[in-house]
Each structure stands twice: as C-alpha cells, then as structure tokens.
Amino acid sequence: KNQVEQSPQSLIILEGKNCTLQCNYTVSPFSNLRWYKQDTGRGPVSLTIMTFSENTKSNGRYTATLDADTKQSSLHITASQLSDSASYICVVSARNTDKLIFGTGTRLQVFP
C-alpha cells in the first residue's frame, strides 16, 4: 500500500534555531517527492520537488534531501523565523500517475 509517514507530528523550536523534519514513504514505483508549507487556514504552498535522480534541493532557508534507496526524505529549516510556524506536508507521487499521496504533516511552531 502506498503510504507517506512524517515525523515528528509536532515540533516546537525557538526562533533562530535549526530543525529537521522527516518523511518516510512506501510509494512504488516512485516518481517524485514534494514538500509543502501550509499556514493555518490556507492552502499548501510548494517548497521543493525532487525526482528520483535528485538528492538535495534548496529553497532559501529550506533544504530538502532525498534518499531513494531508503525511501526517506528530510526537510531542514535553517535559522528559523516566526513565519516558519506552519504545517509541513510531504507528498509523494507514483510514476505514470498525476495523483499524490499525502503525509499527515508536521506542525512546527517557532517561538521568540
């Protein structure tokens, strides 16, 4: 069964600190993996998208990694800001399909 699991479910950090969010998936055959940021009450916004051949991709202070062998991805946030408080969703798609498999997200709270 195609599944995407994220950890931790929630995370609290202080402003300026770094953090790493994890994503494990069992989707096969794998096509790509995306990380989204979702502010409360808003739609998800894309941060990164990685294909099988890519093992890292950055978007400002966000850096995603992908290990297609172990089927794991991480999202690293550097020098966190209050505006980083949001849910971060890992999304995987299988080859030859446009449908996405969503993780349940990690709720990040950044405190001053």
Place this chain on the structure above:
Amino acid sequence: SQTIHQWPATLVQPVGSPLSLECTVEGTSNPNLYWYRQAAGRGLQLLFYSVGIGQISSEVPQNLSASRPQDRQFILSSKKLLLSDSGFYLCAWSSGRVNYGYTFGSGTRLTVV
C-alpha cells in the same frame, strides 16, 4: 502566470442545505483539476479529479458531487449537507505532466451546523 481562485473562504451552512464551492484557474488551458478535503489533524483526502470538461472521477463514495462545466472551472456541490461534510476543502490544479508543479487554492472552511 497561472493562478487559482477558490471561494468562498469560509462558509457556515445548516444541515440539509445545498452547497456550491467554485474553483477557477487562469493562465493555463486543459488543466487537471482536483478537490481535496482536509480534516483536522489528517492528511488531504482526494475527493474528485477531472482531466477535461465533463470528465469527473470520484475517489471516495460520499454526499458530494463535482462538475466541470468549463475548461478552467471546477465546482463542488451537495444537494443536502450533512454534519460530517464539515471540513477544509481545497481545490488544486496541475498540468498533468509528471514532475510538474501542483498548485493549491487558498481553501474553503465549511462548517455545517
């Protein structure tokens, strides 16, 4: 550039009333369109997707229906809302090309009372 519009942002409706949520996409043609529901603390659940005008696929049996009367318009409807229909509804579009972007609307918070 492409944009996606979804409205209304919030909606409170009584049980048994009808529902119509609208989503439109600009700046592209023949997009794949999707309706998702997000329950609190849960992942996004795909409700409907459409690859063309009048072509609707339903992912889960439910009290809702979808229609695509125009190429860039996607409507989510119900004839009689249930309490369980409450949730956060998201419209999304993609080009259908693998590894291409997948863009969400801003969402509609529906509360059925």
